[in-house]
Amino acid sequence: MSATQHDFEVLSCGQAAQDVWHMSIHSEVAAELEPGQFVNIHVPGDGAHILRVPLSFSHADSKNGVVELYFAVVGEGTQRLAAMAPGDRSTLVGPCGVGWKLPARQGRALLVAGGIGLPPIVAAARMLVSAGIGFDAVVGAQTSDKHVEDLLDCLRTLCKDEGCDCARKVVLTTDNGTRGIAGFTTQAMEGLLAENPYACVYTCGPHPMMAGVAHLAKGSGIACQASLEAMMGCGFGACSCCNVALKGGGYALCCSDGPVFDAEEVAW
Ligand SMILES: Cc1cc2nc3c(=O)[nH]c(=O)nc-3n(C[C@H](O)[C@H](O)[C@H](O)COP(=O)(O)OP(=O)(O)OC[C@H]3O[C@@H](n4cnc5c(N)ncnc54)[C@H](O)[C@@H]3O)c2cc1C
Numbered sequence: 348m349s350a351t352q353h354d355f356e357v358l359s360c361g362q363a364a365q366d367v368w369h370m371s372i373h374s375e376v377a378a379e380l381e382p383g384q385f386v387n388i389h390v391p392g393d394g395a396h397i398l399r400v401p402l403s404f405s406h407a408d409s410k411n412g413v414v415e416l417y418f419a420v421v422g423e424g425t426q427r428l429a430a431m432a433p434g435d436r437s438t439l440v441g442p443c444g445v446g447w448k449l450p451a452r453q454g455r456a457l458l459v460a461g462g463i464g465l466p467p468i469v470a471a472a473r474m475l476v477s478a479g480i481g482f483d484a485v486v487g488a489q490t491s492d493k494h495v496e497d498l499l500d501c502l503r504t505l506c507k508d509e510g511c512d513c514a515r516k517v518v519l520t521t522d523n524g525t526r527g528i529a530g531f532t533t534q535a536m537e538g539l540l541a542e543n544p545y546a547c548v549y550t551c552g553p554h555p556m557m558a559g560v561a562h563l564a565k566g567s568g569i570a571c572q573a574s575l576e577a578m579m580g581c582g583f584g585a586c587s588c589c590n591v592a593l594k595g596g597g598y599a600l601c602c603s604d605g606p607v608f609d610a611e612e613v614a615w
């Protein structure tokens with residue numbers, strides 16, 4: 348489905364963790380979104396120096412037309428988004444980009460999320476569980492108050508649906524040790540890789556974290572998909588400002604060839 352402009356209405360908007368907001372929107376785009384794709388949101392107000400804000404989603408409820416967004420407030424665009432109230436309206440362009448693929452190999456998946464990389468990882472978990480594929484997850488944050496509780500609950504509920512021990516299956520880390528394992532997600536990942544024969548890895552988070560995850564997956568001979576971020580202009584392949592360097596030489600466009608890439612293809 349190609350990206351087109353849609354209206355949306357804010358259903359709710361509130362803080363979900365330190366510096367992270369949760370916004371539920373109503374839009375007909377919900378029926379077209381595939382897990383791992385993104386929407387490009389027009390924030391109301393003076394548009395002179397603000398481009399659309401590209402955001403992934405954790406869930407698109409096609410029946411009720413609801414899309415769940417979680418975003419970190421980092422600059423003027425996301426500040427303005429966070430200030431939107433129920434009933435406020437704007438437009439978005441979507442569905443944008445290429446999302447997650449189901450694994451080629453049968454077997455359990457390992458999901459690794461860092462910081463605000465968690466929303467598309469929750470979308471990946473839904474996709475996997477719908478296809479009858481079980482998963483374990485590592486979710487990292489800098490500090491305990493940056494963990495997004497709603498999204499952790501989503502992951503645990505998906506684990507429960509799968510009928511497994513969710514406390515063991517969703518492993519938390521914090522950089523400063525205030526919750527879960529002290530250290531980076533890659534350290535927790537190494538432990539899980541040593542104990543489990545995973546068929547595939549899905550990751551989204553800070554670029555250095557994904558580079559580490561891709562390296563560990565490759566070392567274990569496991570296919571890895573990574574959802575990348577790049578500064579974006581148009582969001583649909585027209586301005587060439589979202590280049591991703593490829594291992595084999597040349598560049599791909601994050602907005603239209605990605606944001607999800609086979610980690611093997613990326614020049615980390
Ligand atoms: C495909 C895609 C999906 C995304 N999904 C999410 C999401 O689900 N939740 C979320 O919180 N954020 C997500 N982002 C990042 C989000 O789009 C940016 O944080 C946002 O556009 C910043 O806008 P701003 O006007 O608030 O900040 P700006 O004033 O534009 O920038 C503030 C700071 O953020 C950095 N920044 C801005 N845009 C990006 C970007 N695209 N990638 C990396 N750094 C950036 C700038 O370098 C600057 O340091 C996604 C980005 C992409 C490309």
Ligand code: FES
Pocket residue numbers: 578579580581582583584585586587588589600601602603
């Ligand atoms: S943002 Fe314009 S080509 Fe990707």
